[in-house]
Amino acid sequence: MKNVGIIYQDIYAKHDTGSHPECADRVTHTIEQLKENQMYGENRIAHFKNIDPKKATLEQIRWSHSNALINKVINAVESTKKRNSHAYIDGDTIASPATYDAALYATGGNFASIDAIFSGEIDRGFVICRPPGHHSNRDYARGFCIFNNIALSVEYLIRAKKLNRVAIIDFDAHAGNGTEELFYSGLPQGELLFISIHQHPHTLYPGTCFVDDIGEGKQKGKIVNITLAPYSGHQSVKLSFDQIILPMLKEFKPEFILCSAGFDAHHNDPLCNLSFIDQTYSYIIQELAKISEEFANGRIQCTLEGGYNIKHLGNSITNVINSLADDKTIFKETDDFSRGQKADILEYTENKLIPQLKAILSPYWKAFK
Numbered sequence: 001m002k003n004v005g006i007i008y009q010d011i012y013a014k015h016d017t018g019s020h021p022e023c024a025d026r027v028t029h030t031i032e033q034l035k036e037n038q039m040y041g042e043n044r045i046a047h048f049k050n051i052d053p054k055k056a057t058l059e060q061i062r063w064s065h066s067n068a069l070i071n072k073v074i075n076a077v078e079s080t081k082k083r084n085s086h087a088y089i090d091g092d093t094i095a096s097p098a099t100y101d102a103a104l105y106a107t108g109g110n111f112a113s114i115d116a117i118f119s120g121e122i123d124r125g126f127v128i129c130r131p132p133g134h135h136s137n138r139d140y141a142r143g144f145c146i147f148n149n150i151a152l153s154v155e156y157l158i159r160a161k162k163l164n165r166v167a168i169i170d171f172d173a174h175a176g177n178g179t180e181e182l183f184y185s186g187l188p189q190g191e192l193l194f195i196s197i198h199q200h201p202h203t204l205y206p207g208t209c210f211v212d213d214i215g216e217g218k219q220k221g222k223i224v225n226i227t228l229a230p231y232s233g234h235q236s237v238k239l240s241f242d243q244i245i246l247p248m249l250k251e252f253k254p255e256f257i258l259c260s261a262g263f264d265a266h267h268n269d270p271l272c273n274l275s276f277i278d279q280t281y282s283y284i285i286q287e288l289a290k291i292s293e294e295f296a297n298g299r300i301q302c303t304l305e306g307g308y309n310i311k312h313l314g315n316s317i318t319n320v321i322n323s324l325a326d327d328k329t330i331f332k333e334t335d336d337f338s339r340g341q342k343a344d345i346l347e348y349t350e351n352k353l354i355p356q357l358k359a360i361l362s363p364y365w366k367a368f369k
């Protein structure tokens with residue numbers, strides 16, 4: 001078994017969004033389920049480690065964000081304290097009095113997990129943080145997100161841990177547009193492979209990140225958008241991994257794998273329509289774990305993004321954590337067409353989407369020549 005760090009603190013639940021899908025119950029309910037499953041708290045099984053986040057510094061937040069964004073968040077939070085009500089940072093991103101601190105601890109939780117992996121205290125980590133991050137770019141906090149935790153984790157790995165090659169797999173149903181925009185021209189130092197597998201942007205927020213958006217300059221070919229049609233289901237994910245994601249990772253040889261771990265692609269999610277099932281999430285982590293063993297000293301870290309079925313989120317996260325531990329015990333559902341997957345959509349993935357991706361990426365990857 002691998003030692004898996006679960007990074008959480010009550011501050012993540014204090015980012016109060018009221019009656020909003022991205023609410024505190026997402027993490028409090030999940031932590032309760034993890035306690036029942038003996039993964040968190042006093043009665044946890046020995047290979048699960050509970051780690052406290054630390055607070056990211058402003059200097060670190062500025063690696064990915066402008067002072068204008070930071071000041072907007074601070075001012076929104078100050079106004080909530082004065083008026084004793086919520087403030088809107090964008091149309092659907094809400095601030096409350098604890099939001100700024102929660103956001104600093106969300107990013108800092110990712111740093112704490114990375115530190116624990118590098119010190120050998122844990123092998124892999126899952127940061128159960130809020131607010132999420134993958135829609136935020138340099139200047140805009142948006143789409144329920146404040147600071148881009150995964151982008152800042154890349155910066156931390158390259159700047160503080162001196163790594164050269166980091167891969168991000170973003171499996172939230174929404175495209176990781178903020179992450180893409182931050183890294184579209186690449187990093188000054190180090191290399192990043194960013195793969196986002198998401199519901200087609202014509203059918204879902206944020207409406208950007210299409211297959212032919214592949215980065216520019218030295219990053220060209222290392223931004224990858226797998227735009228699954230609604231009702232793609234588990235088999236489309238397997239095809240995408242077999243045909244696109246795993247060959248790219250084997251060629252890229254990442255030293256660290258980061259996951260933007262969103263769970264709103266699950267068929268029970270109220271906001272999205274990708275029809276993933278419980279074991280889709282363990283499948284993804286099991287495949288990434290093999291890659292991490294081959295190239296990255298086993299290092300994988302997940303950071304929580306979306307996932308809005310409060311009751312079901314804990315099952316998906318439990319599956320990911322068990323898979324990070326190399327434990328094959330998982331919640332499993334029948335893999336048939338009863339979860340919304342559609343046969344013609346699977347055919348579209350296999351015969352249109354994947355060949356199109358291979359053609360677009362072939363100039364940059366030996367695997368697709």
Ligand SMILES: [Zn+2]
Pocket residue numbers: 172173174262264305306307
């Ligand atoms: Zn999402």
